Amino acid sequence: MLWACCYCIAEFLLHPVMVFLYFTLLQYPFNAEPPRSALISSYVTPVDLFYKRNHGPIPVVDDIERYSVLIRGLIDNPRDLFMRDIKMLPKYNVTATLQCAGNRRTAMSKVKTVKGVGWDVSAIGNGVWGGAKLADVLELVGISKLTSTTKSGGKHVEFVSIDKCKEENGGPYKASIPLSQATNPEADVLVAYEMNGEPLNRDHGYPLRVVVPGVIGARSVKWLDCINIIAEESQGFFMQKDYKMFPPSVNWDNINWSTRRPQMDFPVQSAICSLEDVTAIKPGKVKVSGYAASGGGRGIDRVDVSVDGGKTWVEASRYQKPGVQYISDDMNSDKWAWVLFDVTVDAPQSTEIVVKAVDSAANVQPENVQEIWNLRGILNTSWHRVQVRVGHSNM
Ligand SMILES: *[C@@H]1O[C@H](CO)[C@@H](O)[C@H](O)[C@H]1NC(C)=O
Numbered sequence: 001m002l003w004a005c006c007y008c009i010a011e012f013l014l015h016p017v018m019v020f021l022y023f024t025l026l027q028y029p030f031n032a033e034p035p036r037s038a039l040i041s042s043y044v045t046p047v048d049l050f051y052k053r054n055h056g057p058i059p060v061v062d063d064i065e066r067y068s069v070l071i072r073g074l075i076d077n078p079r080d081l082f083m084r085d086i087k088m089l090p091k092y093n094v095t096a097t098l099q100c101a102g103n104r105r106t107a108m109s110k111v112k113t114v115k116g117v118g119w120d121v122s123a124i125g126n127g128v129w130g131g132a133k134l135a136d137v138l139e140l141v142g143i144s145k146l147t148s149t150t151k152s153g154g155k156h157v158e159f160v161s162i163d164k165c166k167e168e169n170g171g172p173y174k175a176s177i178p179l180s181q182a183t184n185p186e187a188d189v190l191v192a193y194e195m196n197g198e199p200l201n202r203d204h205g206y207p208l209r210v211v212v213p214g215v216i217g218a219r220s221v222k223w224l225d226c227i228n229i230i231a232e233e234s235q236g237f238f239m240q241k242d243y244k245m246f247p248p249s250v251n252w253d254n255i256n257w258s259t260r261r262p263q264m265d266f267p268v269q270s271a272i273c274s275l276e277d278v279t280a281i282k283p284g285k286v287k288v289s290g291y292a293a294s295g296g297g298r299g300i301d302r303v304d305v306s307v308d309g310g311k312t313w314v315e316a317s318r319y320q321k322p323g324v325q326y327i328s329d330d331m332n333s334d335k336w337a338w339v340l341f342d343v344t345v346d347a348p349q350s351t352e353i354v355v356k357a358v359d360s361a362a363n364v365q366p367e368n369v370q371e372i373w374n375l376r377g378i379l380n381t382s383w384h385r386v387q388v389r390v391g392h393s394n395m
């Protein structure tokens with residue numbers, strides 16, 4: 001069945017009508033994010049509120065008995081793995097935050113035009129992913145744990161999706177990670193079949209998806225079709241011609257894609273979700289809450305909130321699981337997951353409220369959008385600012 005790798009067991013369907021709760025950004029492909037306040041109403045994001053980022057129509061796999069993932073490339077024994085093979089491996093739950101690299105792109109595009117789907121602050125979500133570790137899956141084809149190069153020179157693991165997209169000229173979506181990360185059990189890369197204790201649904205990658213914790217969402221390939229062990233990183237569009245961070249001087253006329261590496265870890269990020277861009281309030285106390293997250297398994301050491309546009313700051317309290325004190329990089333903290341924060345401040349008059357986070361490597365968010373503007377509009381991590389307008393009438 002080796003030839004069968006990319007044969008199409010999917011029929012393509014447009015997503016049904018948009019879910020009422022969502023802002024729909026583009027209906028085709030289907031991209032959606034929840035309202036800010038709903039996003040932080042729980043530590044684990046309910047499936048229905050999890051952002052959806054797709055590059056093509058959502059595939060439907062309806063013959064689960066025949067569905068398999070072919071592992072091939074620079075290995076001795078290519079093999080087709082069926083659901084039962086994956087489910088026979090030890091099952092792990094990994095709590096991990098996935099974030100689209102374009103999160104918060106809307107505001108970035110106010111500075112200069114960028115290409116991409118416009119997002120508010122909610123192209124992020126925290127899930128409990130259940131499945132087999134990729135390191136165990138690769139052992140089934142003879143690649144041992146902690147391998148960085150196979151005998152035949154494989155150094156990267158490419159995930160190929162069932163879904164097809166126009167950026168690949170109708171070919172499948174694909175992305176890769178280094179073999180050393182894929183075979184490291186501590187990196188917690190999963191071949192997942194569950195989300196929040198339920199079977200994955202179609203929107204989130206049924207029947208199998210990859211979850212690469214701490215890395216931009218684009219590498220967590222959904223609707224997994226095959227896995228290629230390759231010598232160089234994936235040549236796919238979304239690895240080579242997208243999701244790279246360029247300096248502000250690079251524009252569409254002088255860009256040379258091969259001068260930058262594909263973005264992997266996401267940088268330290270935070271956003272206020274209890275307030276909209278402009279919110280009318282009564283004078284007095286205002287609750288400021290939201291999320292903070294960093295990539296690469298780094299924890300959040302501090303979340304600072306300012307009510308005077310960034311001149312002075314107070315520290316917000318941080319939490320993950322109820323009743324468990326959050327300490328960054330502690331054994332009892334979820335290292336791949338966001339932290340929620342919360343602080344009540346005084347806002348006697350109209351002002352700008354700002355948040356920034358510091359991660360456990362002391363990385364801090366940049367103050368201005370100009371410092372990180374890039375033509376693809378990815379990784380907008382500048383201080384998140386919202387306005388409160390204090391009024392005295394009924395609002
Ligand atoms: C990023 O987005 C926020 C709103 O989400 C905005 O306030 C900020 O200016 C933007 N910064 C960049 C770098 O685009």
Ligand SMILES: *[C@@H]1O[C@H](CO)[C@@H](O)[C@H](O)[C@H]1NC(C)=O
Binds near residue numbers: 091128196
């Ligand atoms: C994984 O998480 C789900 C839902 O959170 C839970 O029902 C299940 O018992 C957990 N399984 C393991 C192996 O911890």
Ligand SMILES: *[C@@H]1O[C@H](CO)[C@@H](O)[C@H](O)[C@H]1NC(C)=O
Binds near residue numbers: 256257258259
């Ligand atoms: C683009 O960058 C690569 C790597 O630095 C270089 O080899 C190549 O010549 C450059 N291409 C152009 C058109 O400048």
